Amino acid sequence: MTASSYSSGEHVTFFEAAQPLRPWVRSQRKAVCGPITHAHLLASSAIPFVFPARGLVLDGHTEYFGDGSMRQSAPIAPAIHLGAERIVVIGAGRMHEPRDHTAVQPTPDYPSLAQIAGHALSNIFLDALAVDVERVLRINQTLSLIPEERRAQSALRPIELLVIAPSQRLDAVAARHVGDLPAPVRAMLGALGVSSSQADARSAALASYLLFEGGYTRELMALGRADTLALRDKVCRFFGWSDGGAFLPAS
Numbered sequence: 001m002t003a004s005s006y007s008s009g010e011h012v013t014f015f016e017a018a019q020p021l022r023p024w025v026r027s028q029r030k031a032v033c034g035p036i037t038h039a040h041l042l043a044s045s046a047i048p049f050v051f052p053a054r055g056l057v058l059d060g061h062t063e064y065f066g067d068g069s070m071r072q073s074a075p076i077a078p079a080i081h082l083g084a085e086r087i088v089v090i091g092a093g094r095m096h097e098p099r100d101h102t103a104v105q106p107t108p109d110y111p112s113l114a115q116i117a118g119h120a121l122s123n124i125f126l127d128a129l130a131v132d133v134e135r136v137l138r139i140n141q142t143l144s145l146i147p148e149e150r151r152a153q154s155a156l157r158p159i160e161l162l163v164i165a166p167s168q169r170l171d172a173v174a175a176r177h178v179g180d181l182p183a184p185v186r187a188m189l190g191a192l193g194v195s196s197s198q199a200d201a202r203s204a205a206l207a208s209y210l211l212f213e214g215g216y217t218r219e220l221m222a223l224g225r226a227d228t229l230a231l232r233d234k235v236c237r238f239f240g241w242s243d244g245g246a247f248l249p250a251s
Contacts, residue, residue: 001036002068002078003043006053011071013078014040014056024081028071031081032058044068047121047209069125076132080159086238089133090224091165093126111202112193118171118205125209133163162238167227170220172201174208177216185210 002013011029015021016036023031043054043065053064069075079087111119140158143151178186178194186194189210194203211217228235236243 001040001044002072002075003040003046003054003056003065004068004070004072005058005063005065007063009071011068011073012058012065013068015078015082017082021082026077029073031078048124050209067125069128072128074132074135075129076136076159076161084159085157086160087162088238089129089161089163089165091126091129091163093122093129093170094166094168114189114193114203114206117192118203118208121209122205133161136161160238162231162234164224164228164231164235166223167230168223169201170208171205173219173223174211174216175201175204177211177213177219178204178207180213180215181207181211 001015002011004011009028013029013031014036015023015031015033017033021033023033025031039054039056042051043056044067046052046054046066048066048070051066053066055062055064076087076089136159139156143154143156143158146154178189181189189207192206194207208216232243235241
């Protein structure tokens, strides 16, 4: 469970293990071993400016933490440090933007505050994962070129990834549900430039971080299910399952 300390500026991964594991320390990030509680969950998901910081006791004193995606330059690294060699990565945003007519096209209009805020939040919460996936794949490719006896002398090891990410832009999905938000929230977002028009996906990126409404979350779950079923063969190979049609068809 990862959170970002407003008090020290460090990126902290809290972990709990059945066997003794040595915590790791890297530039501006470190690991802390101890029991994981609901407080760590609340801290790791405290979106800045939206949810309050959470106090956690660290080294005998209290530090205040926010969302773990802040300053998270290597989101896959904690699992690797903990010994994982096969990792399921579930992304909250697309790994790559398509170069086709379905992509959001740039416009000459000056960006609204909502567009700027949505862009900044996407940079904080989404971009690092795509970059880290590319890094792992690049290291895998490099290791494959090294003779096995030489590879054994390195601390690096190949990591098998199963990446499941949305096939649609979540801001475009959010644009269809901006009208579901409570009136005070819509008024606040409207002042920042969030439009209720379903065609305006750019401004809806900010709204997507505040949409806890049932219609939006149900559509996200349906999208996740459909995207996983689209990777059915890869999922079965990764887990060593025989595809006996156990997955129910999408409703």
